[in-house]
Amino acid sequence: MPRYALITGASRGLGLALAEALARRGRNLILVARQREALESIACELTQRFGIEVLFRTCNLANPLQLTGLLQELEESGLVIDLLVNGAGSGLAGPFLAHDWGDEQRLLELNVLALTRLCHGIGNLMVAAGGGQILNVASLTAFQPGPWLSSHCASAAYVLHLSESLREEFKDYGVKVSVLCPGPVPTAFFRLTGLDEQRLRHSRLLLSPEEVALHAVRALDRDRALIIPGWRNRLVASLHRLLPRALVRWTVGRLYRSLLSRR
Numbered sequence: 158m159p160r161y162a163l164i165t166g167a168s169r170g171l172g173l174a175l176a177e178a179l180a181r182r183g184r185n186l187i188l189v190a191r192q193r194e195a196l197e198s199i200a201c202e203l204t205q206r207f208g209i210e211v212l213f214r215t216c217n218l219a220n221p222l223q224l225t226g227l228l229q230e231l232e233e234s235g236l237v238i239d240l241l242v243n244g245a246g247s248g249l250a251g252p253f254l255a256h257d258w259g260d261e262q263r264l265l266e267l268n269v270l271a272l273t274r275l276c277h278g279i280g281n282l283m284v285a286a287g288g289g290q291i292l293n294v295a296s297l298t299a300f301q302p303g304p305w306l307s308s309h310c311a312s313a314a315y316v317l318h319l320s321e322s323l324r325e326e327f328k329d330y331g332v333k334v335s336v337l338c339p340g341p342v343p344t345a346f347f348r349l350t351g352l353d354e355q356r357l358r359h360s361r362l363l364l365s366p367e368e369v370a371l372h373a374v375r376a377l378d379r380d381r382a383l384i385i386p387g388w389r390n391r392l393v394a395s396l397h398r399l400l401p402r403a404l405v406r407w408t409v410g411r412l413y414r415s416l417l418s419r420r
């Protein structure tokens with residue numbers, strides 16, 4: 158029976174880089190995102206380059222009905238998923254009160270609820286199949302409060318804590334859980350979030366999606382709980398935990414405010 162790695166957010170950015178890094182290792186894949194054309198051409202390319210089987214499913218994960226449909230289909234299909242990569246996510250920069258509530262809700266539906274539901278639904282399928290592995294993508298911002306990027310940073314903190322908790326709970330069922338906390342990565346994420354791309358692209362914390370994906374896949378082999386690619390990023394995560402909270406709030410707030418793109 159073939160086994161698959163299911164990757165959400167696989168149509169571009171970090172999810173795509175993770176899909177490619179896994180394809181390179183001969184893993185069969187199930188790619189999930191909203192854009193059918195992108196998924197179709199990625200599936201075709203990865204199949205040809207690596208001789209693996211690549212399936213894809215379009216799903217707006219922020220839509221609970223579509224997510225229910227996806228989970229039902231996966232359950233009925235009998236496909237064996239031994240790796241779940243929760244890579245889909247979005248950000249929203251700017252003053253919290255000025256945001257449209259619908260945008261805030263979509264962020265939480267995707268970053269928090271969909272990820273949690275996939276851990277639950279696919280986690281249960283893994284247990285029934287005798288085990289598996291889950292990689293949740295959080296962010297370096299998970300270690301700090303993030304004024305002007307408030308819900309996004311809070312959702313990353315949620316993913317970090319959920320993943321570490323599930324790691325302990327799932328141990329007895331043979332399901333390993335890891336969490337990836339990358340620093341800035343040059344993807345469409347900056348622009349879509351409303352951050353100044355030019356300034357972020359000069360950050361010394363920046364790593365390419367391919368570097369992050371390679372680091373993550375190697376860390377998964379070693380079953381690392383917390384994966385922070387790049388020594389500078391690991392230093393920042395440690396500092397955020399050591400410095401006084403008020404200082405971190407103030408500094409991060411000033412930084413993020415200065416990074417808001419003037420649209």
Ligand SMILES: NC(=O)c1ccc[n+]([C@@H]2O[C@H](COP(=O)([O-])OP(=O)(O)OC[C@H]3O[C@@H](n4cnc5c(N)ncnc54)[C@H](OP(=O)(O)O)[C@@H]3O)[C@@H](O)[C@H]2O)c1
Pocket residue numbers: 165166167168169170171172189190191192195216217218219220244245246247248267294295296297338339340341342343344345346347349
């Ligand atoms: N880039 C960074 O600097 C950075 C740093 C740390 C953490 N992260 C985290 O990494 C994750 C991925 O970021 P990225 O940089 O790869 O962003 P990205 O380039 O914008 O990619 C986001 C992916 O998520 C998918 N997606 C978005 N909304 C979706 C929805 N409603 N339903 C299903 N799929 C959806 C997108 O595909 P479709 O549009 O086709 O649906 C795309 O494949 C996010 O959680 C982000 O917080 C990013």
